[in-house]
Amino acid sequence: MTPVAPMIGQVFLSVAALGGIVLVYAVLRARAPFDPLNRRFLFALRVLMLIFAGRALIILTGIEAFRFVVLLGAALVPLAVLLLSEGLLRRHAPRWAKLIVGTGTALFAVLAFWVGDSIDPARLAGLLAFQLIGFAIGGWLVLTRDRTTLSVPENRAVDRLALSLVLLVPLGATDFLIDYLGQPVQVSPLAVLFLCWLAISLARAQTGHGAPLLGFGAALLGAGFAAGAIAIAAGMGWQGALLTLAIIGATMLLVMIYVDTRSLHSDLQSQTLLRHMAQGEGGTATEFLRGLAAHPLVQGAAFIDISAHDDLDGPVLARIFARAPVLRRIDGNHAGAEAEHIAHLFARFGASHFLLVGDAPLRLLALSLPAITAAPRTELELAALQRMAWLMGQADA
Numbered sequence: 001m002t003p004v005a006p007m008i009g010q011v012f013l014s015v016a017a018l019g020g021i022v023l024v025y026a027v028l029r030a031r032a033p034f035d036p037l038n039r040r041f042l043f044a045l046r047v048l049m050l051i052f053a054g055r056a057l058i059i060l061t062g063i064e065a066f067r068f069v070v071l072l073g074a075a076l077v078p079l080a081v082l083l084l085s086e087g088l089l090r091r092h093a094p095r096w097a098k099l100i101v102g103t104g105t106a107l108f109a110v111l112a113f114w115v116g117d118s119i120d121p122a123r124l125a126g127l128l129a130f131q132l133i134g135f136a137i138g139g140w141l142v143l144t145r146d147r148t149t150l151s152v153p154e155n156r157a158v159d160r161l162a163l164s165l166v167l168l169v170p171l172g173a174t175d176f177l178i179d180y181l182g183q184p185v186q187v188s189p190l191a192v193l194f195l196c197w198l199a200i201s202l203a204r205a206q207t208g209h210g211a212p213l214l215g216f217g218a219a220l221l222g223a224g225f226a227a228g229a230i231a232i233a234a235g236m237g238w239q240g241a242l243l244t245l246a247i248i249g250a251t252m253l254l255v256m257i258y259v260d261t262r263s264l265h266s267d268l269q270s271q272t273l274l275r276h277m278a279q280g281e282g283g284t285a286t287e288f289l290r291g292l293a294a295h296p297l298v299q300g301a302a303f304i305d306i307s308a309h310d311d312l313d314g315p316v317l318a319r320i321f322a323r324a325p326v327l328r329r330i331d332g333n334h335a336g337a338e339a340e341h342i343a344h345l346f347a348r349f350g351a352s353h354f355l356l357v358g359d360a361p362l363r364l365l366a367l368s369l370p371a372i373t374a375a376p377r378t379e380l381e382l383a384a385l386q387r388m389a390w391l392m393g394q395a396d397a
């Protein structure tokens with residue numbers, strides 16, 4: 001391992017952690033920037049940004065004054081933990097807890113302005129103890145909470161974020177003891193990236209903790225194998241192996257966070273039929289369906305009044321749609337005269353789907369969707385849309 005390897009590794013890990021935090025920050029800002037809990041979470045993310053931005057700037061610029069930024073961020077960590085814990089649990093911390101955290105934050109924020117290291121290691125030892133106390137208070141609030149006062153998703157969110165402390169506390173503590181442990185870099189960025197990933201996973205369709213833990217275990221195992229192979233091939237010692245493991249692990253976690261945030265962003269921006277059903281204008285079935293015709297997914301939808309077409313047999317089609325309100329071209333479970341009527345109907349209008357939207361008179365909505373869009377979710381949305389339009393038509397009648 002070359003003399004500059006630890007500095008390069010430290011910059012890489014700090015920038016990777018900063019990137020993960022920024023991705024999560026952007027998602028939270030896009031989803032609900034004024035939500036009280038989100039504001040607390042965003043504050044915690046800004047505190048972490050201070051720490052890792054300061055670490056990177058110290059190495060990249062060589063200016064020790066940026067150490068103030070790191071120390072100030074570290075002093076605010078217990079406050080961020082307390083505020084986030086109160087928001088998640090929807091309860092206030094005891095006065096003694098607020099007094100400890102408030103006093104400690106003020107003290108170490110002032111000490112952060114002390115230039116130089118003449119008061120170290122006493123300052124660092126005190127800051128480490130203060131952070132451990134802050135995490136202990138947050139953990140105590142979580143463990144003593146009344147689960148019945150929170151919903152299942154809220155309890156899952158608390159458990160998921162508390163789970164990150166299992167990794168964050170010990171790895172964060174090693175940052176203060178790096179000179180004594182002899183490790184090449186500060187490894188807390190790995191714990192922060194894990195925290196970011198757990199936070200993102202809360203917005204995914206997961207009911208338990210198994211999926212994120214399994215994913216993290218797989219990422220860690222893969223990083224371990226890769227780091228081990230590189231260390232053996234390059235003849236590295238344990239420090240080089242640890243540095244390689246940290247870099248590979250951080251890269252894998254950052255990629256996973258990026259993929260999940262892009263997926264969430266796409267979900268937020270997607271123009272689904274559900275969005276039209278929830279936000280579509282129009283108080284009558286006709287107005288609602290006319291608005292649907294301009295929807296990007298079904299643009300060009302046609303409304304068909306069966307009585308206006310002499311080549312269509314109304315009674316036969318009424319029997320067909322009474323059994324199948326949403327009729328697809330790919331459905332082939334009809335025979336005899338009904339099969340002929342269905343084949344003629346699809347050929348006549350060149351549609352891929354027909355939705356029953358009115359009984360008297362018999363009215364259909366013809367859609368032409370590419371086969372590639374025929375996902376189970378789309379089919380379910382079409383069924384819900386048909387039911388909603390039909391009920392609105394019944395109310396108008």
